[in-house]
Amino acid sequence: MINLKKISKWYGDFQVLDDCSTQVEKGEVVVVCGPSGSGKSTLIKCVNGLEPFQQGEITVDGVSVGGKDTNLSQLRSRIGMVFQNFELFPHISVVDNIKLAQLKVLGRSDDEAHKNAMRLLDRVGLADQADKHPAQLSGGQQQRVAIARALAMDPIAMLFDEPTSALDPEMINEVLDVMVELAKDGMTMMVVTHEMGFARRVANRVIFMDEGRIEEDCTREEFFNTTRGERAQIFLSKILEH
Amino acid sequence: MFGDFDTGVIFDNLHFLVEGMQTTLVLTLIAIGGGLILGTLLALARLSRFRALSFCAGGYVNFFRSMPLILVIFWFYFLVPHVVGRPVGGFYSVLVAFVMFEAAYYCEIMRAGIQSVRKGQIYAGQALGLSYAQNMRYVVLPQAFRNMVPILMTQAIILFQDTSLVYVVGIKDFLVSADLVANRENRILEMFTTVALVYFVICLSGSLLVKRLQRKFAR
Ligand SMILES: Nc1ncnc2c1ncn2[C@@H]1O[C@H](COP(=O)(O)OP(=O)(O)OP(=O)(O)O)[C@@H](O)[C@H]1O
């Protein structure tokens, strides 16, 4: 479904991504972890073309992300994305956040978009918050709305960039629960996170990144049960302490 | 001197004065609306990644911001009839002058407004599949506008005062109307006191509104 072939990217002289290759099959959940500044956000933003890259090729459902003839907006509308800081639109209500792209990108009728939005809000347990503005919700609630907003586009895959790291500890689980459910429903997911509990429960594979390179790319069992490279070992022992 | 301060002259000429105020307000409102639309387009052009476009918009802004408004008014008064090939009357030439002039200022305000919207918001719009234009229209500009409301209002108050310059091309705005009455009735003190009071009350109310909005947005 998602295929990355030898991706390299530079900011000026600084190489953020170095020859990264991996793939995510349909229905697979792949967790990406690694120390701060290792390029995780950059990598996942390359997948839907939010960040350009200079070398290599990424295809999603057979469509080349960097391709000259690719309709990038159309491709993005088929890939859901959830951000660390939620990025709900603060000037419109929760339900309008979920309706906007359905109306403007997919051309759905107001009625259809509304029904779909309410169904998804119900699914993430927030149907009673539909008419509030994002700022009136807690962080955890905002992130669940952001997930509903992405799901409203009926995506073929979902990208998550540290969806719980801006949340207070007591709100992390309400978001992870929604994500676990999604994974169990067979959604194709690429998730940047340090929540190893989440990885243990639903990840098919775990990728470890360091200094712009993919250092480990293995199954969940291999990742948690066998000895890994030294850097990954140190990193993992640090985050598992928490 | 204040002994024979005659307020009657105001009421006798109220209709005439109100007409003058209407001209002032219409001019102000159209200049705000037109200036804001043109200014927003200029701001988008200035922020565009097409060099030529942002260069031209930058040139426009710098040019108008270095010109005294009164010169711009004169200039359009003589230029517009030439361009359209027939006399258009002072009012329309002045409208064009104000819209073009204000656009340069509104451009800079909206540019700062657009830059005040977090990058993540633009990513979020893009990730949903919104086109550049849709992202601007539904995500970025509404937030930019909201962030800039107090400054936009302050600019509008300045504009309201500046419209009095139209006397140079013989438009009967509020000030000119009052001046005509003052000279005709020989009631200079009464009329100019009234004019000052009216401008003061309107601008002060505007400033107070801005303060309130600022407090509201700060929360
Ligand atoms: N626009 C930019 N210009 C220059 N350098 C950048 C830019 N964006 C990111 N970087 C650099 O690229 C590197 C990778 O950034 P990235 O955000 O992908 O890391 P990350 O793994 O997501 O880290 P974190 O866990 O802190 O989110 C960092 O060293 C960062 O400083």
Ligand SMILES: [Mg+2]
């Ligand atoms: Mg990151």
